Amino acid sequence: MEEIRIIIASDSVGETAELVTKACTSQYKTEGNALDIVRLPYIENESNINEVVSLALEQKSIVVYTLVKPEMRLYLKEKLEENNIENVDIMGPLMSILSDELKEAPLNEPGNIHKLDEDYFKKIEAIEFAVKYDDGRDPRGLPKADIVLIGVSRTSKTPLSQYLAHKRYKVMNVPLVPEVAPPEGLFEIDPKKCIALKINQKNLNAIRRARLIQLGLSDDANYAKDDRIEEELQYFEDVVSKIGCPVLDVSDKAIEETANDIIKIITQQNR
Structure with a gap:
C-alpha cells in the first residue's frame, strides 16, 4: 500500500x-x-x-x-x-x-488553548494539594498554602477546601481539638491567609448528632454533648485570639456562600 x-x-x-x-x-x-x-x-x-x-x-x-x-x-x-x-x-x-x-x-x-490547559493544571494542582494537606496531616503545607482554614470538627473545612481548590486556591485545613496542640507553624504563617470558621453551639450540636446517627452510632456520645462542644468552642476562641486571624461565622451558611466570603476576605487582605 x-x-x-x-x-x-x-x-x-x-x-x-x-x-x-x-x-x-x-x-x-x-x-x-x-x-x-x-x-x-x-x-x-x-x-x-x-x-x-x-x-x-x-x-x-x-x-x-x-x-x-x-x-x-x-x-x-x-x-x-x-x-x-x-x-x-x-x-x-x-x-x-x-x-x-x-x-x-x-x-x-x-495558542489560547494552552492558556486554558495551564489553568486546568493549576486547578488539578490545587485539588491535589487540598487532599494531601487535609485535616492537618502535614504541617509542612502551611507555608505553601494560599488559604489555611481552622475550626472545630464539623465546620465544613474539608468540603470548603475542595470547593476553593476548584477556584485554583491551595487550601490546607487544620482541625482544632483541645487534646491536640496545633502545629507551631500555624502561629508563624501570615495570619492574613488564615480563616477561622466559627459556628454556634446549637447548630454544631445538631450537625454532630446527625453525623453520629449517619454512622450508626448513638447520638448521645460525648462528641455531641453540650459540655464537650462548649470546651471545644472555647479552645477555638483561645487559638484564634493567639493567631489574630479573620473569623467567619458558618452557622447558617451553605458551602458556596462561605467559600465566596472566604475569597472576598483573602482578596481584600492581599490588596
Whole structure:
C-alpha cells in the first residue's frame, strides 16, 4: 500500500490538528506505517506557508491546518487550491459559524488553548494539594498554602477546601481539638491567609448528632454533648485570639456562600 502523508500546519504547536487527524486515522484498519504524519508548528507568515505548500507538493501530502489569523488562513487556502493539494481547515469553518452566532469577532490569538490547559493544571494542582494537606496531616503545607482554614470538627473545612481548590486556591485545613496542640507553624504563617470558621453551639450540636446517627452510632456520645462542644468552642476562641486571624461565622451558611466570603476576605487582605 502506498504511504499516505499528512502535514499538520499550525500557528501554535499543532496538537489540536494532530489529535483530530489521529482520531480520524484510527477509524481505519490501515497499518500505522502506511500513514506518515508530520507536524509543522508556528506558521507565522507567508514564507512559512510557502514552505508548507512546497513540502506538500514534493511529498504529495494532505495538509491539515489550524490557523486562527484569517489572513494567514486565507493565504494558505488559496495556495493549496492553486496547487490542487487536498486539505482540511479544522478551525476556520466553526470559527465562522461562532462569529455569526455570537455576533463577536474572534481574538485571533494562536495558542489560547494552552492558556486554558495551564489553568486546568493549576486547578488539578490545587485539588491535589487540598487532599494531601487535609485535616492537618502535614504541617509542612502551611507555608505553601494560599488559604489555611481552622475550626472545630464539623465546620465544613474539608468540603470548603475542595470547593476553593476548584477556584485554583491551595487550601490546607487544620482541625482544632483541645487534646491536640496545633502545629507551631500555624502561629508563624501570615495570619492574613488564615480563616477561622466559627459556628454556634446549637447548630454544631445538631450537625454532630446527625453525623453520629449517619454512622450508626448513638447520638448521645460525648462528641455531641453540650459540655464537650462548649470546651471545644472555647479552645477555638483561645487559638484564634493567639493567631489574630479573620473569623467567619458558618452557622447558617451553605458551602458556596462561605467559600465566596472566604475569597472576598483573602482578596481584600492581599490588596
